Amino acid sequence: MRDQLALLIELQKVESAAGKISARKKDLPVQMGELETKFIGFSVGVETQQEQLEELRKRRKEKDNQLRMGQETLKRTRERLLEVKTNREYQSILKEIETLETKNSHTEDEIISLLEELDVFEKEVKTKEADLDVQRQYYEEDKARMAKELNSIAEELEICARKSGEIRKKIPTEILRKYEQIKSATRGVAVVSVWKEVCGGCHMSIPPQLYNELQKSNVLITCPNCSRIVYWENRNG
Ligand SMILES: [Zn+2]
Incomplete structure (x- = not known):
C-alpha cells in the first residue's frame, strides 16, 4: 500500500501541475x-x-x-x-x-x-x-x-x-476509481498531505488517533472531513 500511496501522490502532483x-x-x-x-x-x-x-x-x-x-x-x-x-x-x-x-x-x-x-x-x-x-x-x-x-x-x-x-x-483500477471519485468531488485535488494533525486539503484537524495511524499505517486513509486521501508528510525531514 505504501507503493500505491506513493504512486497516488505522484499522480496527484502531475495532474495538479497539469491543471495549473x-x-x-x-x-x-x-x-x-x-x-x-x-x-x-x-x-x-x-x-x-x-x-x-x-x-x-x-x-x-x-x-x-x-x-x-x-x-x-x-x-x-x-x-x-x-x-x-x-x-x-x-x-x-x-x-x-x-x-x-x-x-x-x-x-x-x-x-x-x-x-x-x-x-x-x-x-x-x-x-x-x-x-x-x-x-x-x-x-x-x-x-x-x-x-x-x-x-x-x-x-x-x-x-x-x-x-x-x-x-x-501502475495503480490498480479500484484505487484509481476511488482517486477519480474524490478528484471530481473535490475540484481536482484527491491526495493531500497532513502535518501536525491538520489536513492539507480542508485545513481541518484530524483526530489524534487517526493521525498516529497515518504515520505508520499501510492502508489508504481518507480525511474524515473532506474525504480526500491523506498521507503523513514529515516536514521536519
Ligand atoms: Zn480534509
Missing part, C-alpha cells in the same frame, strides 16, 4: 487580447492626432495661398490707380485697396495663430509618436513571449499527460 498549466493556457490568449486592445487603442489615438495635424497643415497651406492671391490682387489694384481718369474712379479704387489690405491683414493674423497652433501640436504629436514606438516594442515583445509560452505549454501538457498515463498504469 491548463489554466495558464486559457488565460494567456485573454491576456494577449487585452494587450492588443490596449495597443490598438493607443495607436488609433495617435493616428487621430496625426490626421488632425495634417488637417492643420492643409489649412495653413490654404491660408498661404489665400494670402498670396490677396497680395496679387492688391498689387494689380494699385497698378490700376495709375490708369484712372476720374476722381470718382480713383476714390473707388482707394476704397477697394483698403478693403483688400484689411482682408490680407486678417489672413496674416489667421496664419500667425495657425503657426502657433501647429508648433504646439507638432511637438505633442512627435512625443506621442515616440511613445507609440516604445509601446509597439513592448507590445511585440510581450506578444512574442506569450506565443512562446503557449507553445511550451502544449509541450508541457503532453509531458504531463504521458507521465500521468504511465503512473495510472
